Amino acid sequence: MPTPSAELFSRLKTGDLRAASRLMSRAESHDPATIATLGEIYKSAGRAHIVGLTGVPGSGKSTLVSRLVSEIRKSGRKVGVIAIDPSSPFSGGSILGDRIRMTNLVLDEGVYIRSMATRGSTGGLAKSALTAVDILDTAGFDVIIIETVGVGQDEVEIARASHTTMVVSAPGLGDDVQAIKAGILEIADIHVVSKCDRPDSNRTITDLKTMLAMGINISIKDQSNKPVWQVPVVGTSSETGEGIDKLITTMDKHREAHLTSELGEERLKRIAEYRTFKTAEDLLRNRFFDSTSERISALVEKISKRELDPFTASDELLGNIAF
Template identity: 55%
Template structure:
């Protein structure tokens, strides 16, 4: 198994497409093989610029990702795309809407697209999405674009996963109100107003600029002025400017020292999320013997819900020999 994993990692580092796809599939398995593989992949990651795109459904994120990918390819940069799709209620798999919209890159070896199902994961990110980012990073992709599912309030988790966060808004969708409600305004490094050829686009731009000037929302990097970039992915308007803003922000992160801060924040989030996943998996496997009795006690009001939950957790074994400890 060790030799097989080492060979696979070597092929991933060489950028071989089949190896990259296979490594991603193994990473999604969340078993011993995934743990051994990702432990090695982790050592070779950390070089790519990870860009997260978020916004409410209908704001044009997928079209924006495709347009940015074309622009980055013109600049000679390789691009990995992690498109988080909603889960099918029947199979649990990704609906693959984003993959369908990005078929134009099928013949480009400098672009790799991976669609992933949320599978109930909160925060707009699938559980294995950042392992997938690591694989693309280790494979040498210069830029990795993460497009979240677009579920509103849960979107704020993208701020903990990307170096540069782009919030996409579209005219006529009430995005400015949604941004205030969901806390999305505060997570952006760059605001993008898509479909700027629409008549009411100027109002959306003014509204977002106005809200930005009410305070200084952001992630603590006060030296960076958050731009609002009007774009039209269909006509190409604003895409060059947006790509340059992304590159400028990346250079700013490195020169200001903020990049190190964000990398540490991402790793902290991943450690905590992984610990939660391990506990959740163990709970799902080991709950049945204990849950029924606790359920009966809670039903008869002999035990309150919190006390029952504590009893259930006390029955979970965190030490053992399996690979997910």
């Protein structure tokens, strides 16, 4: 017999990681019997520092996470990692390989790593990623790092989900810095340039600093117009360890700046708003598919032959959702 979710919740509060694992699986499978418990977990969480880490594929995110976690552990803080990789758009399956870069952390009891697949989610996050964060938060983890899928230009949801967003850029993609500056580079609270052991990394750092100086996102100001946070560029090397401690100091400072200002409160509200909309959207989508799946094939047939238009058909389908 499966253990009731409420019982897993009691175990979770004592730091039981088996319970954490199982609750995450139930959250991912949208188990209706677990929703109430997940609501309780949400209310009991809110203590951990949620750090988002994003960047293009191959920019060194997973390796950086591995280094970062080892370094944070030296201060005794417990660290959770949610590592997200894409699901296949065809089979729905996935290969989750972020753990391969984090093998040095597996035997540390103060570290928990969970891989998640996007399962049709398009913003760079997995649908249940934030629920998994709540679960780890409740289990007593101090810092929770969400590593997004390797992103393109537009997957900026992480900024609406984390307290501190770090965007990783690798050297050698100089032209891409230009190309993507209107998208993902805007969401950074901290810019990280990885692979700084490489000679061309200075140029990437300069490019980013120049871009920031041009005023795209120069600083966050409080009500009296005093800058609370100026977006820094930190160079790191996961190879040599250079810059990792500085990155942690910067990350902690960002947390501090937000905890002590109204901006932090604003950000928490934005996260709550995003989360509520996302959850409602998922519920709506699921109900839509549940209540229309039988009729859709007949409609699709007509639409593909241009006997019916998608606007009229959608209107009709939406009118039929059971609430």
